Amino acid sequence: MGRKMFDLCGRDERLRFSPYCWRVKYALAHKGLDCEFVPWKFTDKEAIAFSDQTKVPVFVDGDQTVVDSYEIFRYLDRVYPDKPLLGEGAAAERARFFKFYAERSLAPGVMRTILMDVFNAVHPDDRDYFRTSREKAFGRTLEEMHSPSQGLSMLDKALEPMRGRLDESPFLEGDEAGAADYLVVGAFMWARVTSAADLVSNADPVYAWFQRMLDLHGGVGRNATRIVDVDGAYAN
Amino acid sequence: MGRKMFDLCGRDERLRFSPYCWRVKYALAHKGLDCEFVPWKFTDKEAIAFSDQTKVPVFVDGDQTVVDSYEIFRYLDRVYPDKPLLGEGAAAERARFFKFYAERSLAPGVMRTILMDVFNAVHPDDRDYFRTSREKAFGRTLEEMHSPSQGLSMLDKALEPMRGRLDESPFLEGDEAGAADYLVVGAFMWARVTSAADLVSNADPVYAWFQRMLDLHGGVGRNATRIVDVDGAYAN
Incomplete structure (x- = not known):
């Protein structure tokens, strides 16, 4: 099995x-x-x-x-204890913060930047479900929530601690990527797959980090199909 | 020695x-x-x-x-290796993020909330130095930078990942406080000593955490003299 x-x-x-x-x-x-x-x-x-x-x-x-x-x-x-992700003790306790940082600091800004792109990317069978469930959660329409200018501004502030860390080391976990990087990279892959929007400028240390993340482990991120690679992906 | x-x-x-x-x-x-x-x-x-x-x-x-x-x-x-602060390996790498989170996510909002309180609290001999050095760094006057409404709004957003973590555990490091908590608590003590401003409401999990932090280690934070305890501290 x-x-x-x-x-x-x-x-x-x-x-x-x-x-x-x-x-x-x-x-x-x-x-x-x-x-x-x-x-x-x-x-x-x-x-x-x-x-x-x-x-x-x-x-x-x-x-x-x-x-x-x-x-x-x-x-x-x-x-599979080899190559620990979270580890134990203080390492595991500290890893947990990156989950919340990704979900509560980064994701809201990314979401407001790419929401209509995500809506376009979902399967036609899911469109009604996606709109209804999200609009209920937001208390607003998708179109009202979608605001790249606001989203990118939110994200810019939220990325500050990552910038500080990535100015001094290639990954959030230092010389090699680990759980902290993986917990955070999801928000960036979400945007990469569904949207043509650039979340950060190419002068940003976060940009260089994401490029390294894309190439990691045989290009697990780099090889992902993006909406911009799909013929007819913007047709209704 | x-x-x-x-x-x-x-x-x-x-x-x-x-x-x-x-x-x-x-x-x-x-x-x-x-x-x-x-x-x-x-x-x-x-x-x-x-x-x-x-x-x-x-x-x-x-x-x-x-x-x-x-x-x-x-x-x-x-x-003094007993009771490690940063620890080693992944624990130490992950601890580093809290430094940047405190300095780049939390401190800017706290600063804009309490800046004129800090100016009032500094030693008279330091007032000119404080104003000149800060205004040069900000490119604005102290009075222009001081904005509790903006500062509290910035802080409110920046605290989101802490809230998530503190909803599930008493300290950022889990059941017992550690380096992550100490790296962050400085921003809160800065405000507590110099200002009467409340940074968070008493319904906020961050408030309960800070109360625990104040009581920690024999009340190292709780026992600190505050500006509100000092006679004539608001006289010029």
């Missing part, structure tokens, strides 16, 4: 854009573990009903099922 | 408000190390000339002199 992960896909099955799924792809690549990435749409709730919840990533390893990207990191460290 | 630290003081010698000095005070308390805290003013450059630079904290331990709060953390771990 092999490993598989249910992986959010878009209007083209090759478009894989969930920031949470990207965390796990980097974590698996870090460990050198093969995995089948099963394309999944928001409305495919039946396909993951066995996981007793409704979101991806859902990771299946033989007879084990693990949900939530951070829980999958923990599972991978437990079952 | 004992330990001493040159420690920024204000118009009353008991007012100790440097966020960088506070990091070291918490680190020393964490290790259980005694230290003499020598009051120092911005314009006392002569007193610390032996350190070959012009800023506090300057930490002297026997014949060793160490400057920069983060370097002092490293020194303490090297010379």
Whole structure:
């Protein structure tokens, strides 16, 4: 029994854009573990009903099922202890902050920058679900939430601590990438796959970091299909 | 030969408000190390000339002199390895991010909230130096930079990842406080000592965390003299 992960896909099955799924792809690549990435749409709730919840990533390893990207990191460290992701003690406690930094500092700015691009990228079957669920959560329409100028301004401020760190070292974890980098890179892959927007200028240390992240582990990020590579991806 | 630290003081010698000095005070308390805290003013450059630079904290331990709060953390771990602050490997790499988070995400919002309070708190001999050096760095007057509404709004956004983490654990480092907490708490002590402003509401998980931090290690933070405790501290 092999490993598989249910992986959010878009209007083209090759478009894989969930920031949470990207965390796990980097974590698996870090460990050198093969995995089948099963394309999944928001409305495919039946396909993951066995996981007793409704979101991806859902990771299946033989007879084990693990949900939530951070829980999958923990599972991978437990079952495949070589090349630790989170580690133990203070290392593990400190890793946890990067989850919240990615989700609460970076993601809101990225989201407001690319929201209509994400809406365009989702599978046609998911469009109604995506609009309805997001508009309910935001209390506003997608069109009202989408504001690249505001989003990029939010992101610019939120990136300040990353810039400080990346001015002195190639990765958030120092000389080699690790869990902190993987927890954060999902937000950048989300934008890279769905949008042509540049989140940071090429003079930004965060830009150079992301280029290194794209090339890591055999180009796991670099090789991802982007919306700009898909014929007809902007047709209705 | 004992330990001493040159420690920024204000118009009353008991007012100790440097966020960088506070990091070291918490680190020393964490290790259980005694230290003499020598009051120092911005314009006392002569007193610390032996350190070959012009800023506090300057930490002297026997014949060793160490400057920069983060370097002092490293020194303490090297010379007093019990109860590690930064630790090693991934723990140490991840700790570094909290330095930048405190200085680049939190401090700008705190600063804009309390700047005129800090100006009021500095020693009369330091007022001209403080105004001139800060206005040169900002490219604006102190009065233009001081904006509690803007500062609190900046801080509110910057605190989001801390809130996420502190919703699930009492300290940034989990069940017990550690270097991550100490690197961040300096920004809060800076405000507590110099200002009557509330940085966060008492319903905020960050408020509860700061109350725990104040009580830590025998009340190292709680016992600090505040401007509001000093008679005549708002007279010119």
